Amino acid sequence: MGINEIETAKASSLKEPDSTPRLAKEASIWRNRAFMLVFASYTVSNLGNTFHSIAINLWVLQTTGSAKLMSLVLITHLASSLLFGSIAGTLADRIDRRKMMWISDLIRFVLVGLIAICMLVPGVPFYMILLLTALVAVVGTFRSPAFQASLIEIVGKTGVTQAVAAMTVSDNATRIGGFAAGGIAVAAFGGAFAVAIDSFAFLLSGILLLLAGRFPYREAEAPSGVKPSFRSDFAEGFRVIWGDAFIRSAFLLLPLVTFFFLSTFMLVQVLAVKVWQAPPFVFGLLEACIPLGYVIGSVAIMKWSGRMRRRGIWMLGSVALIGPCFIVIALVDTAALALPIVLSVGLLFSFSTTIFAIALRVGVPAHLQGRVFGLIGTLTSVAPPVGLAAFSALADSYGPAPIILGSGSAMLAIGLLSFLLFKQLRKFE
Known part of the structure; x- marks a missing residue:
């Protein structure tokens, strides 16, 4: 399947037309x-x-x-x-x-x-x-x-x-x-x-x-015709990812978001211990805020799945808003003040990454999804340890707060640039 055919299939997929069997529309996933x-x-x-x-x-x-x-x-x-x-x-x-x-x-x-x-x-x-x-x-x-x-x-x-x-x-x-x-x-x-x-x-x-x-x-969505060789399929995965604007945007943005988010949250933990001197109970609450916010966001997406529109705006907006949250965290004086902001970061991260996952499944032809998720999974697994190593070294030299401030500014810039450059993601419905 060529890039033009993929564009045609994807354009119809992004609007989620009336192409899924009737059973899928009537039956809940829990049935x-x-x-x-x-x-x-x-x-x-x-x-x-x-x-x-x-x-x-x-x-x-x-x-x-x-x-x-x-x-x-x-x-x-x-x-x-x-x-x-x-x-x-x-x-x-x-x-x-x-x-x-x-x-x-x-x-x-x-x-x-x-x-x-x-x-x-x-x-x-x-x-x-x-x-x-x-x-x-x-x-x-x-x-x-x-x-x-x-x-x-x-x-x-x-x-x-x-x-x-x-x-x-x-x-x-x-x-x-x-x-x-x-x-x-x-x-x-x-x-x-x-x-x-x-x-x-x-x-x-x-x-x-x-x-x-x-x-x-x-x-x-299985493609028709003679099955190509493994080598041909392998090469096609790279060719499609780079040749398709929608997939390329997600391929570039998702690992970048993972890189900054996980590395910065590690520094928030360092900030809580070394600067805020948070007691164990408050530190435990801080640790729980990210997964709690993530779960709240996922439940909200699941509950509003039939009514949520312009999901690309929600996705890229969440990426952009994580930046100011990190900036505020870097400026507050106590862990108690940071708790609701960290909870908000978990909520925003949920909206961005969960909608990313939905967009890829809807926007990428089914027979290409293994290659797309395999390559994205490779990058997203490498990004956190690289980020942790880099951010840890910088925090040792300059302290955690300035690095969190810089990371938050970078995430805000990434989110705003994504609105301008990644039109295909922004238009995801």
Whole structure:
């Protein structure tokens, strides 16, 4: 499919015309059996991921006492996404995405189970656990674009807004609960037990996907003709992303927003401890404000999905407004004054990133979504650690407040420039 054909398909998709089957318009996503099972699978899989992360990191620190070895685990996950994200996205556009997901879950069930066994057996070298962890990360990289691209096949275009918002709420809830539960499990029963729970979470996730059956709208936008080679599809992904104004705008803007947002919020935490000297209770509230605001925003999007218009304005406006919020945070004197502003930042970040995800699913042809989400996922996974490293170094030299002030100004400028330059995103309805 050429760029002109993609433009034609996308132009009609952005207005969400009367092209989705009647069933998708009449039935709530909560009455969609396939969605409910995939939603449960996604929640369980995320819970497994958070358990795995906290359990492995705590186990490494407890058994070796080495922060360097723990950082190797984090670098392994980052490298996996960087090296295999685009390959995984291309594969997700060539094969049955549901099959790709459940096979990934079952492979991770085996690999994580082996990690738990290695943690129990005395004398197993650390590189064996690191190797298995790398394999788990690689397999997970192949699951992610398959899931992201399959949502349109499960709920149809009219259900995408509610489905993305529901997934966002689930994602935040399982991450918060998963980290807390994982830490408790490691403390109470040991790292091997927590990792074993993670293994069975992947098994349950795979079973739920098998039970979901064939996705209702899987063939809705499948291209016709002879299937091209993997190499041709791989190259087409880069060509389409750069050649299509809508996709290119999202590809440039979303990682940039992630870069500034996550790096700046880390400095807000530093500001709370070093400058505001916030007591533990207030610091805990500060930590909770971002995910709470994110959940509130996602629930609002889900509730207003049928009435929200000019979503591109909401999306880019939220990006621009995060900047002034960070500027105000840099100027206030106490953590208590910053609490409502930080909550607002979480709300705005939810509106920007959730609507981004909706826009990509609606505006990108279904058979290209694996490649688009694979490449964007690669960039958004690399941006936060790079930003954290850069912002940490600057904060050590100049203090956190001036860097937060500069970051807020940059986000305001990015948001305003996006209104002027990214017309396709601005016009998203």
